[in-house]
Amino acid sequence: MNNNNSRPPKGEDRFFLEGAKSRFHELRYAWNVLVQFIKGFRILHFIGPCITVFGSARFKESHPYYAIARTFGKRIHELGFTTMTGGGPGLMEAANRGAFEAGGKSVGCNIKLPFEQAPNPYVQTSFEFKYFFVRKTLMIKYSYAFIILPGGFGTMDELFETLTLIQTKTITQFPVVLFGKSYYQPLVNYIQLMIEEGTVSASDMELILLTDDVDEAMHHIQQYMRANYTTQPKKRFWWLFESKKTDSATNKI
Numbered sequence: 001m002n003n004n005n006s007r008p009p010k011g012e013d014r015f016f017l018e019g020a021k022s023r024f025h026e027l028r029y030a031w032n033v034l035v036q037f038i039k040g041f042r043i044l045h046f047i048g049p050c051i052t053v054f055g056s057a058r059f060k061e062s063h064p065y066y067a068i069a070r071t072f073g074k075r076i077h078e079l080g081f082t083t084m085t086g087g088g089p090g091l092m093e094a095a096n097r098g099a100f101e102a103g104g105k106s107v108g109c110n111i112k113l114p115f116e117q118a119p120n121p122y123v124q125t126s127f128e129f130k131y132f133f134v135r136k137t138l139m140i141k142y143s144y145a146f147i148i149l150p151g152g153f154g155t156m157d158e159l160f161e162t163l164t165l166i167q168t169k170t171i172t173q174f175p176v177v178l179f180g181k182s183y184y185q186p187l188v189n190y191i192q193l194m195i196e197e198g199t200v201s202a203s204d205m206e207l208i209l210l211t212d213d214v215d216e217a218m219h220h221i222q223q224y225m226r227a228n229y230t231t232q233p234k235k236r237f238w239w240l241f242e243s244k245k246t247d248s249a250t251n252k253i
Contacts, residue, residue: 036131040138043127047107050084050142051076051221054158055091055149066094068179068214069149073098073106075218079225082107084143087127091149093120100124109135136161145175145221150183167204175224177217178210185210 073095076083083099085092087108099106100122108123119126129135165171178184
């Protein structure tokens with residue numbers, strides 16, 4: 001079935017998802033995806049182990065959760081990790097800001113959208129992805145924990161993608177913090193119903209913590225890190241053109 005709009009609008013990826021296209025177009029798309037992954041590997045390889053904070057882009061600085069996200073950014077730095085977010089405004093900005101103001105590493109993985117989402121001013125290294133699934137894959141790859149603050153569809157997408165990867169053992173022992181009991185308790189109740197109905201296993205929920213306490217959240221992550229990981233600096237190879245200066249960079253992938 002052909003869409004009347006035979007050519008893709010500039011800057012939109014929707015064309016590819018509207019059924020079969022020419023072999024040339026699909027080969028070009030696959031090549032662009034590969035290039036985006038390779039550039040992402042090169043950029044994110046040296047930013048250090050990350051903890052990623054997700055949350056709504058719509059909450060302003062006056063919102064109570066903004067201050068909480070800002071505190072998380074600071075605490076992530078104190079734990080010795082890089083703060084990674086989606087790079088946009090709202091709670092993403094707040095987490096980046098907390099890390100930035102504390103002297104920590106602050107990274108934003110932005111996404112190219114039809115409506116402009118500029119990187120927030122508190123990221124030291126910012127990347128603009130074209131494809132959602134490349135962005136999501138790399139954020140999971142370089143993160144050692146997720147902190148999920150209240151958010152919308154995008155936040156839920158990241159949450160359930162991660163839970164699916166845990167459930168299928170694609171990733172293991174990955175701590176996920178749901179912060180905001182009043183916001184997430186109905187969701188947790190529904191997941192409990194799924195457990196009771198046998199559609200998911202109780203063990204799939206073992207690493208999920210629902211809390212309103214920043215200290216409890218960070219302790220949960222820290223205990224897991226100490227038990228499972230040691231980190232070592234990554235060696236740079238001059239023959240791969242891997243520069244020692246990677247901070248304060250903005251890249252479009």
